[in-house]
Amino acid sequence: MIAASMEVIWWILVLLLMFAGLVGTVLPFFPGTILIFAGAVLNYFTLHSVGGITILVLAAWMLLAQIFDVASGAIGAKWSGSTRWGVIGGIVGAIVGLFFGLIGLFVAPLLGALIGEILGGKGPRPAIRSAWGTFLGTTAGLIVKLIIAVIMVGWFAVAALLP
DSSP states (O other), rough: OHHHHHHHHHHHHHHHHHHHHHTTTTHHHHOOHHHHHHHHHHHHHHTOOOOOHHHHHHHHHHHHHHHHHHHHHHHHHTTTTOOOOHHHHHHHHHHHGGHHHHHHHHHHHHHHHHHHHHHOOOOHHHHHHHHHHHHHHHHHHHHHHHHHHHHHHHHHHHHHHHH
8 A cells, every 4th residue: 555655656756857847948947858857767766667778868868958958059159150259148148048037048148149249349230140140049959958858758658658
């Protein structure tokens, strides 16, 4: 009886981590794919519904999502012809944007890249182009992270539910 109720509690914790991870991919301060991975690891050690291969695959997806998260804004800025000033401004803006919610995650890197380019000596038009590239990169990174999070949850569900 106690073992069965503990199993239910473990499943609730795993599912809460998975759900929080999905939500966390689009909200600031929530390490989305890390929470999904934590749910899978919790399952691995408590319920044994998934195996080591699933944990390794999910770890790889999680690392890929983290790389996209860090690099996407800078890649977008570089793609649009941004200078080092714009890239630094975009990164500083992204960090500052964390404190201003979802809108801050999109607006602050754009403003940071714009200010960085202007401080670096670019005129308004090229600075706006660089800022736009940062915005597109950040948006693309968010979409990729969300896709990876859905893949991770799907992989976990299949591995946990199929024998």
